[in-house]
Amino acid sequence: MGALKLEQNLKDIDFKSLIEEGKLAEIRNLRLRLVQSWMSQKISTYKLCKLISGFNEKVIQNTLTIFSLEFSWLRECTFLEFGSGGRGEQVLTSDQDNGLLWLKKPDEYELEEACQNIIMTLDGAGLNLCPGNVMINNPDWRGDKKQWKERLINWLSNPLEKGPWQFGLILDFTPLFGCPDEALELREELWEYVRTKPLVLKFLIDELQQYRVPLSFWGNFILEKKEAHRGQLNLKKSILAHLTNGVRILALKYALKEVNTVDRIRKLQEAGHIEKSMAQALKELWQWTQLKRIEIGTSCLKEQKQGHNYLNPYLLPKDEQKRLKRWLNNLDKFLKLVFMGTQFSV
Secondary structure (H helix, E strand, C coil): CCHHHHHHCHHHCCHHHHHHCCCHHHHHHHHHHHHHHHHHCCCCHHHHHHHHHHHHHHHHHHHHHHHHHHCHHHHHEEEEEEHHHHHCCCCCCCECCEEEEECCCCCHHHHHHHHHHHHHHHHHCCCECCCCCCCCCCHHHEECHHHHHHHHHHHHHCCCCCCCCHHHHHHCEEEEECCCHHHHHHHHHHHHHHHHCHHHHHHHHHHHHCCCCCECCCCCECCCCCHHHCCCEEHHHHHHHHHHHHHHHHHHHCCCCCCCHHHHHHHHHHCCCCCHHHHHHHHHHHHHHHHHHHHHHHHHHHCCCCCCCEECHHHCCHHHHHHHHHHHHHHHHHHHHHHHCCCCCC
16 A cells, blocks of 8 residues: 555544454554655654554544443543643654543443453554553543542642652643543643642742753763663653653743644744744754654564664764754753743754
């Protein structure tokens, strides 16, 4: 099947039948083939991540539709997607980060059975189980709106509550199945809480300050020391997390409605909160990092290996190393902007 035909037929894929027939491996293979096709067409990384997220959303929505036939109460629930899925910027090896919001709590036995079946189906279809257990099988990630609001605010307002809300995961979520109204109201109330509580915003900034950009004072890359990935750079935790969190904090501070990181950067620039050159540098770093993660994930899946987010930057071409160092320097300047609340250009 040609590259163009694969892209055109994405909307026509019968996900429902594939899931009902248990052809989950076929869904995984199809995702890989589509990503390879899209990459060969040289589309932007921004669009590529949107397409991958869109593919995963279809898998999730059709999975929930199927299980709602057996568990009718699911139709009155809302499935929440957190983190990169909530921002529409997933990569090939993104795992699950989800929650369940209900109007009325279902039967406990049915609830446990349905949630377990759903996450295992998604896992089989290529959305791996979350290592931090941020999934609907975990009671901490389901409840009614009141329970959700109390829980999320508690996580945000208590600096000792480290864990699932680190990196601001709980601040970026979107409804993928069911009625979206309560979920969107919950998200807006949560954002408003952060905006109107300077201490909470300070907690988020303090959390961001605990981590440093992986570039030394002398301009050398700061690499992993743990044996498994010694001498490599963690693209997700050492670069992308800083960028995403810093941009999110400013977006919340200035009451922007966007959720996607690139969209937030664009709006911050348009509103005059960051200079054009700074915005361009941040977008370039985001796209480079995401593309590398997709390339690594593609290679791992083709070789049937576990996906990861690591590379040795010293194996990159010299000009690419220089660009990466320039981007990281700009990221460091941007984070200082966030910390200090001042504006300056690159």
